Amino acid sequence: xxxxxxxxxxxxxxTTISAPPAVSAEGETLKMRGRDVKVFYGxxxxxxxxxxxxxxxxxxxxxxxSGCGKSTFLRCLNRMxxxxxxxxxxxxxxxxxxxxxxxxxxxxxxRARVGMVFQKPxxxxxxxxxxxxxxxxxxxxxxxKADLEEIVASSLQRAGLFExxxxxxxxxxxxxxxGQQQRLCIARAIAxxxxxxxxxxxxxxxxxxxxxxxxxxxxxxxxNYTIVxxxxxxxxxxxxxxxxxxxxxxTLVEEGLTNDIFTNPKDQRTQDYITGRFG
Amino acid sequence: xxxxxxxLLLLVFVAANVYGRFRALQVAGHQLSVLHSRPxxxxxxLAILSTLPxxxxxxxxxxxxxxxxxxxxxxxxxxxIEGLSKPELQAFLRDxxxxxxxxxxxxxxxxxxxxxxxxxxxxxxxxxLKSVLMVGLVLGGLWYGNRAIRPTMRARHFVERTVxxxxxxxxxxxxxxTIGIVLSLIFESxxxxxxxxxxxxxxxxxxxxQSAFEGAGAEHGEANTKIFGAIPLLVGTMxxxxxxxxVAAPIGLLSAIYLSDYASTPVRAIAKPVLEILAGIPxxxxxxxxxxxxxxxxxxxxxxxxxSVSSESALAAGLVMGIMIIPFVSSLSDxxxxxxxxxxxxxxxxxxxxxxxxxxxVVLPAALPGIVSALILAISRAIGETMIVxxxxxxxxxxxxxxxxxxxxxxxxxxxxxxxxxEFDSAKTLAAFALGLLLxxxxxxxxxxALRVVKKYREQYD
Numbered sequence: 001x002x003x004x005x006x007x008x009x010x011x012x013x014x015t016t017i018s019a020p021p022a023v024s025a026e027g028e029t030l031k032m033r034g035r036d037v038k039v040f041y042g043x044x045x046x047x048x049x050x051x052x053x054x055x056x057x058x059x060x061x062x063x064x065x066s067g068c069g070k071s072t073f074l075r076c077l078n079r080m081x082x083x084x085x086x087x088x089x090x091x092x093x094x095x096x097x098x099x100x101x102x103x104x105x106x107x108x109x110x111r112a113r114v115g116m117v118f119q120k121p122x123x124x125x126x127x128x129x130x131x132x133x134x135x136x137x138x139x140x141x142x143x144x145k146a147d148l149e150e151i152v153a154s155s156l157q158r159a160g161l162f163e164x165x166x167x168x169x170x171x172x173x174x175x176x177x178x179g180q181q182q183r184l185c186i187a188r189a190i191a192x193x194x195x196x197x198x199x200x201x202x203x204x205x206x207x208x209x210x211x212x213x214x215x216x217x218x219x220x221x222x223x224n225y226t227i228v229x230x231x232x233x234x235x236x237x238x239x240x241x242x243x244x245x246x247x248x249x250x251t252l253v254e255e256g257l258t259n260d261i262f263t264n265p266k267d268q269r270t271q272d273y274i275t276g277r278f279g
Numbered sequence: 280x281x282x283x284x285x286x287l288l289l290l291v292f293v294a295a296n297v298y299g300r301f302r303a304l305q306v307a308g309h310q311l312s313v314l315h316s317r318p319x320x321x322x323x324x325l326a327i328l329s330t331l332p333x334x335x336x337x338x339x340x341x342x343x344x345x346x347x348x349x350x351x352x353x354x355x356x357x358x359x360i361e362g363l364s365k366p367e368l369q370a371f372l373r374d375x376x377x378x379x380x381x382x383x384x385x386x387x388x389x390x391x392x393x394x395x396x397x398x399x400x401x402x403x404x405x406x407x408l409k410s411v412l413m414v415g416l417v418l419g420g421l422w423y424g425n426r427a428i429r430p431t432m433r434a435r436h437f438v439e440r441t442v443x444x445x446x447x448x449x450x451x452x453x454x455x456x457t458i459g460i461v462l463s464l465i466f467e468s469x470x471x472x473x474x475x476x477x478x479x480x481x482x483x484x485x486x487x488x489q490s491a492f493e494g495a496g497a498e499h500g501e502a503n504t505k506i507f508g509a510i511p512l513l514v515g516t517m518x519x520x521x522x523x524x525x526v527a528a529p530i531g532l533l534s535a536i537y538l539s540d541y542a543s544t545p546v547r548a549i550a551k552p553v554l555e556i557l558a559g560i561p562x563x564x565x566x567x568x569x570x571x572x573x574x575x576x577x578x579x580x581x582x583x584x585x586x587s588v589s590s591e592s593a594l595a596a597g598l599v600m601g602i603m604i605i606p607f608v609s610s611l612s613d614x615x616x617x618x619x620x621x622x623x624x625x626x627x628x629x630x631x632x633x634x635x636x637x638x639x640x641v642v643l644p645a646a647l648p649g650i651v652s653a654l655i656l657a658i659s660r661a662i663g664e665t666m667i668v669x670x671x672x673x674x675x676x677x678x679x680x681x682x683x684x685x686x687x688x689x690x691x692x693x694x695x696x697x698x699x700x701x702e703f704d705s706a707k708t709l710a711a712f713a714l715g716l717l718l719x720x721x722x723x724x725x726x727x728x729a730l731r732v733v734k735k736y737r738e739q740y741d
Contacts, residue, residue, distance in 0.1 A: 080629060085543070108631050122622035125645045133638065135630040155473055159485035185626065 021056075021096060029056040031196060031226040032077060032114075037091040039072050039081065040129065046072045046155065050252045052245055055195070058072065059150035059218060059227045061241035061258065063234060067274065069249040070230045074198050077228065078114035095196070112139055119201040121181035123173030123188075128165050131173040132156060133186055151191055157250035158161050158224075159187035160217050179210020186217065190225075199229040215240050234274055238262050246270045280406075284337050284413065291417055292330045295424070299325030302428050316435035323426075324434040326443050329420035333413045340409050346377045350403050355397045359390035393741060466713035474706045480713060483508020486676035488696060488707045509709055509717060511678040514624075515593065515686030519668060520661045522597025522682060523604060526653055527661075530601075531608025535622055538609070539616040551613070558606035566670035569599035574671055581683060591673035594682040600667050607657040614644060615649025648732045655729035659722040665690040689718050 022030040032054040040048040047069045054060050054077075062070035072081070079100060081087040093100045112135075113254045123131050134154040135141075142148035152169075157160040165176070173184050182202060189197055198217070203211040218227060218240045224279055231237050237244050238258060245255040246267075254267045265271045303321035309316045315319075328488055346489065353360055363371060371391060377384045378395035381404070428434075485508045532556065538547055574595035581588030590595075619642050643650070673685030674695060675714040696711040703709075 020728060058738075078629070080625065083625065083628060108633050111629060111632075112631035115631075116625075118626060118629070121620055122620070124623060124624040124626070124641050134627070134632075138632050138636050138640070144570070188630065 008128040031056040033094040033099045044088040048250045058242040061237035062230045064247035069250040072246040078111050091104045114196040115189035128173045129169040132191050154185040155191040159183045179206050193220045196226045218247045288330045292326045295326040295329045296322040313430045320438050323438040325424040328424040333416040356394045407548050464716045469718045471709035471713045479504045484510045486511045511676040512689045515633040515689040519597045523661045526601025529605045531605045535609045535612035562666040567664040569671035582595045586684045589685040593686045596668050596672040604657040609652030612650050615646045619645045637729040652729040652732040659725040
């Protein structure tokens with residue numbers, strides 16, 4: 001799939017921006033909506049028609065056993081699956097009112113709006129400053145050097161890393177500890193002011209203390225961003241998320257308030273999974 | 280004779296191996312668990328013990344025997360040999376050997392007949408002695424090994440230590456060969472520097488060794504010191520190498536980027552091996568391609584726009600050499616670009632960077648040290664390249680940076696100095712060794728530099 005399909009100057013996002021936002025039954029704004037999402041890797045179907053909404057300024061956790069399709073769904077939300085040649089996506093995924101798989105959508109613009117933090121911290125082999133400044137630079141967000149420094153500092157601050165690294169912004173990002181690296185990656189994602197942040201098991205490579213810091217950070221980030229997090233730890237899902245979706249064998253089994261899912265699941269499979277009978 | 284013995288030893292080796300296994304099983308009462316080492320190792324133990332000493336003896340004998348025989352023949356025929364010069368003595372021994380063992384005899388006389396008899400009888404004795412010793416060593420080894428085989432015997436340790444010794448020996452061969460070559464370069468160069476001061480050689484700007492006084496020695500030193508200046512050769516080498524790198528670096532690097540990040544799997548599967556075929560073309564083929572196709576083309580092109588281009592130009596040689604080293608650059612760069620983790624590309628894409636931004640701002644900076652070392656290795660390859668420049672660059676030691684003129688390189692001059700009849704003590708011949716040493720030092724320095732860069736790169740990603 002070509003990465004830059006949009007040739008017309010007017011992109012799909014500009015034309016539809018005035019439409020009223022979709023809302024849920026409770027009146028909450030729906031930031032992203034997946035409708036009948038099917039994903040195929042070659043001949044193998046990984047997702048079998050998933051309908052899932054992501055609510056604005058909430059943390060949505062995707063849980064389920066390995067290979068259930070939760071990461072695949074997450075990567076559909078900002079088209080990271082495009083980088084896999086044999087991957088094919090069907091169905092609709094809407095960001096506000098824009099279909100992200102619309103050929104008129106520029107995937108670069110999409111990813112600036114829907115950022116991503118990966119399982120393993122992957123800072124670039126550049127200085128801490130350059131790591132955070134990378135996104136603003138390529139998107140031309142800063143008018144001047146002072147602007148850029150301001151963006152970097154505030155991103156690091158919001159990621160809760162500024163105090164630890166303010167004296168060594170010129171040192172390589174790869175020299176930080178694992179937890180610091182992951183917070184650096186979060187700062188890097190924040191720096192382009194995305195609307196949605198996708199997190200693919202962001203704490204699985206971290207020790208418990210670093211995990212606690214990142215979880216605390218996720219809770220704070222909720223004020224300004226919409227967050228979707230894939231996690232293997234049910235405690236983590238319970239601690240940081242407002243809503244939880246349980247995936248199993250490529251289908252969405254159950255979705256609801258985190259509290260309900262963990263205390264009163266409707267489906268037997270969810271019950272079995274959260275009580276540790278399988279997975 | 281040597282090979283017969285070697286074949287026999289091989290037979291013994293195999294037989295002892297089989298027997299050792301069998302014997303180990305026997306002493307263990309066919310219960311593998313009571314054996315310290317598995318039966319294979321007992322077989323190996325017995326085989327090594329029975330054949331290795333005899334094999335060493337065989338080789339030592341093959342090395343020492345001819346010299347011993349010569350010495351003994353000489354001392355036995357002292358009165359005949361007395362007064363012979365060295366070549367005459369060699370001819371005498373050669374003829375005596377030919378009479379004794381068959382071969383072409385130049386002419387024979389009583390003295391040689393007599394020496395041949397000594398040769399024959401000594402060889403007979405040597406043969407018997409060798410055979411007895413070898414049979415003794417084999418039997419002794421078998422007897423000792425057979426007795427030693429028991430369940431608690433640590434045959435595995437013995438076999439593994441022997442194998443390790445073999446491995447050390449093999450790497451030592453490579454290392455000592457290198458040391459030997461370097462030492463011979465150094466000693467011959469020292470002889471050259473005794474005639475031509477080293478500073479005149481390294482910093483001299485005039486090179487015309489063909490005008491050296493024949494048999495040039497210290498007495499002719501004054502005139503000769505002025506004509507062995509290596510600077511024009513170095514300038515020529517650098518000029519051609521620079522042209523080659525200007526050609527190879529962009530083409531190789533960009534094709535590496537295409538192959539690693541843009542090409543689809545089927546394209547890559549075909550394009551990469553095809554590019555590497557370039558590396559398999561013999562350099563002499565590149566050489567006549569340069570001399571017969573590229574050089575006339577450049578000259579014709581130059582004349583059509585009114586430039587005077589010599590028929591053997593640095594440009595032609597440099598261009599073709601650049602094409603030759605493209606696969607080095609592209610293949611090595613492709614490897615280092617591929618070694619940049621996918622997670623970095625994903626991270627960059629996840630921030631909304633385009634593919635080209637990702638490559639320019641993340642992948643290439645991360646791969647830069649590896650790319651630099653690939654370029655340096657390509658440069659040192661270009662500096663040492665001989666065949667293309669011999670055929671296409673010419674012999675005139677012009678000191679120029681004009682790529683349209685004929686220049687010459689260090690390697691070309693080494694070839695020229697050593698082609699044809701030479702005397703081994705003339706400055707002309709020895710200059711080749713000094714040039715070789717110079718070339719060796721340059722490429723060594725480049726390679727060390729490249730390895731250091733690579734090492735630094737590795738530390739970053741572990």
